[in-house]
Amino acid sequence: MPKNRIRGPALALMLAPALGACSNGSAMTGDGKDMADPAPPTDMTTSSSDMATAPPFCAGGTLTKAQDNQFMGSWAIQSKVTQSQDVPGFGTKESTTTTLSFADFKLDGQNQLVMTQKDCKITSTGVPGVSSVTIPDAVPQTTPTSTAAIKVCDTGGTVSWQRDQATVLVGCKLADPNTTPLPTLPSDPAVFDQDNDGKSGVTIKITGIVSGDVYTVQRQRFSYTSSALPTAGKANGSTIDRSEQNTVDASNTLLKQKVPLNPVDAKSTFRLAKITGITTCTELIAQAGTLFP
Numbered sequence: 001m002p003k004n005r006i007r008g009p010a011l012a013l014m015l016a017p018a019l020g021a022c023s024n025g026s027a028m029t030g031d032g033k034d035m036a037d038p039a040p041p042t043d044m045t046t047s048s049s050d051m052a053t054a055p056p057f058c059a060g061g062t063l064t065k066a067q068d069n070q071f072m073g074s075w076a077i078q079s080k081v082t083q084s085q086d087v088p089g090f091g092t093k094e095s096t097t098t099t100l101s102f103a104d105f106k107l108d109g110q111n112q113l114v115m116t117q118k119d120c121k122i123t124s125t126g127v128p129g130v131s132s133v134t135i136p137d138a139v140p141q142t143t144p145t146s147t148a149a150i151k152v153c154d155t156g157g158t159v160s161w162q163r164d165q166a167t168v169l170v171g172c173k174l175a176d177p178n179t180t181p182l183p184t185l186p187s188d189p190a191v192f193d194q195d196n197d198g199k200s201g202v203t204i205k206i207t208g209i210v211s212g213d214v215y216t217v218q219r220q221r222f223s224y225t226s227s228a229l230p231t232a233g234k235a236n237g238s239t240i241d242r243s244e245q246n247t248v249d250a251s252n253t254l255l256k257q258k259v260p261l262n263p264v265d266a267k268s269t270f271r272l273a274k275i276t277g278i279t280t281c282t283e284l285i286a287q288a289g290t291l292f293p
Contacts, residue, residue: 061155131208171201212252233274
């Protein structure tokens with residue numbers, strides 16, 4: 001049986017979804033326990049294709065800063081990433097992971113508009129009829145923040161914008177967050193107990209035809225694109241996610257096998273809502289239903 005989501009911006013695998021990533025020990029910026037069986041478990045990635053750099057943006061237009069003030073301030077962001085996989089005996093199934101986060105927009109030292117994202121909660125649909133997935137809040141809330149540039153493009157009077165691809169690591173510390181291979185063993189010195197539960201990497205709980213805990217590491221790669229500027233404190237658009245995740249161990253050996261996953265970009269989205277007076281994850285989670293009805 002398959003196994004394997006965190007985000008974000010979500011930051012998702014199916015039986016054990018792809019979370020939101022490994023860390024070099026500090027906030028990531030936009031593109032940047034021994035096992036009894038010595039054989040490494042097969043890796044589980046959230047995508048069959050990699051995205052080391054963000055897709056081209058504003059190729060036929062002009063970058064502008066005229067609308068920067070429409071973004072400035074504190075927002076909540078709800079990002080959804082949908083992926084598909086072939087489940088033996090069940091056919092092609094889709095799973096959606098939703099990440100609830102803070103999104104703060106400001107100008108950096110070079111007068112560049114940037115967005116800093118801090119995750120609070122991740123939920124997953126699991127594989128309907130096959131498994132359910134629980135991602136403890138300790139996972140997103142111990143994941144490093146990500147900061148990436150916001151680019152606004154004017155193409156003949158039509159304005160669009162993009163948050164550049166960000167790279168975040170979860171459950172591991174790598175020399176190069178973008179290129180160093182993800183660990184595959186819990187004994188790898190790059191792996192650490194990010195969520196402080198006594199297990200390697202971060203823990204995702206699986207219940208269903210196959211049940212157990214999976215201990216994972218992840219490299220999150222994601223960007224946001226919208227064809228419309230924020231209006232009345234709201235915005236929405238598309239999420240492009242090319243994250244990858246390895247299971248370094250599991251409480252059930254059936255949850256260690258490889259599960260190829262493919263992003264469903266047409267169903268991966270985000271929503272923004274301007275916030276005031278909400279400063280903690282507990283407050284944001286409590287207000288999520290009002291902010292994102």
